[in-house]
Amino acid sequence: NAGVTQTPKFQVLKTGQSMTLQCAQDMNHNSMYWYRQDPGMGLRLIYYSASEGTTDKGEVPNGYNVSRLNKREFSLRLESAAPSQTSVYFCASSEGPAGQFFGPGTRLTVL
Amino acid sequence: AQRVTQPEKLLSVFKGAPVELKCNYSYSGSPELFWYVQYSRQRLQLLLRHISRESIKGFTADLNKGETSFHLKKPFAQEEDSAMYYCALSGQGGYQKVTFGIGTKLQVIP
Numbered sequence: 001n002a003g004v005t006q007t008p009k010f011q012v013l014k015t016g017q018s019m020t021l022q023c024a025q026d027m028n029h030n031s032m033y034w035y036r037q038d039p040g041m042g043l044r045l046i047y048y049s050a051s052e053g054t055t056d057k058g059e060v061p062n063g064y065n066v067s068r069l070n071k072r073e074f075s076l077r078l079e080s081a082a083p084s085q086t087s088v089y090f091c092a093s094s095e096g097p098a099g100q101f102f103g104p105g106t107r108l109t110v111l
Numbered sequence: 112a113q114r115v116t117q118p119e120k121l122l123s124v125f126k127g128a129p130v131e132l133k134c135n136y137s138y139s140g141s142p143e144l145f146w147y148v149q150y151s152r153q154r155l156q157l158l159l160r161h162i163s164r165e166s167i168k169g170f171t172a173d174l175n176k177g178e179t180s181f182h183l184k185k186p187f188a189q190e191e192d193s194a195m196y197y198c199a200l201s202g203q204g205g206y207q208k209v210t211f212g213i214g215t216k217l218q219v220i221p
Contacts, residue, residue: 033209040120042197042213043155090155097201099145099157100209 002026006091006103013081013110021076021106023091029101031094032074033058034066036087037105043090049074081110113138115200117212124188125220132183132215134172134198142200143207144174144181149195149214158183158196168192188219 004025013019025032034046035058045058047066055066063085065077074093078085086109092100114137124130136142144161159167161174161181172183181198197214201207 035211040213043211045209048208092155094209097143097160097162097203099147099160100155100199101157102155104154 004091004093004101004103006089006106008106009104010107011109013078013108015082015110017081018077018079019081020078021089021091021108022073023075023103024073025091025093025101026072027093027095027101028071029093029095030071032068033092033094033100034064034074034076035090035092036060036085037090038087046076046089081108083110086110113142113200113202113208113210115198115210115212117196117198117215119215120213121216121218123218123220126190127187130183130185130188130192130217130219132196132198132217134181134183134212136179136181136198136200138179138200138202141203143203144172145199145201146170146172146181146183147197147199147211149197151194155197188217190219190221193217193219 007022030051033048035043049055049068052071089106091103094100116135146158147155148158149155195214198212201209
């Protein structure tokens, strides 16, 4: 059981470049999430998917898009990266009231 | 709107001293409350949930609906407790949005 996995672990982009962060979970959870973590701001929800086939905006969706490819996979895309998107990105999944399970994170730097 | 407040960004205590990490919430209804811990450069891990009323690694937390608080406590701090602690809230039943506090960094001084 790998839990929640994310790729890549590290990425450096130039302003304007695009990339997709991948997330997969093997716990058969219905709900999946993307957060960004910035110093002094805690975790902020970018997008979430309550179940396969649905996605919704979170607190800070601007500049991002998501795809819930199937029940296991939930990807986050930056179409035109900006320095303000430099952050650590966490994917998580959950089922019911058991709490969320997090991936190891992706450390993204946009120059 | 649901909100989680963690008033202390940094809490420093000596090893063996009691620890209390504060969490207050705002929610119109019956919330589910959680504490998550993040050790240096690691992923967030669920520490405990109020519904299970468990003690994990010596930590406990009691939901006080009157004071809308869910403070995390440990009687004797250990050096390995040094980490970031996040309080989180969601509603009950089905899918519910989760809101995190900004986190408190606990530093245990040897």
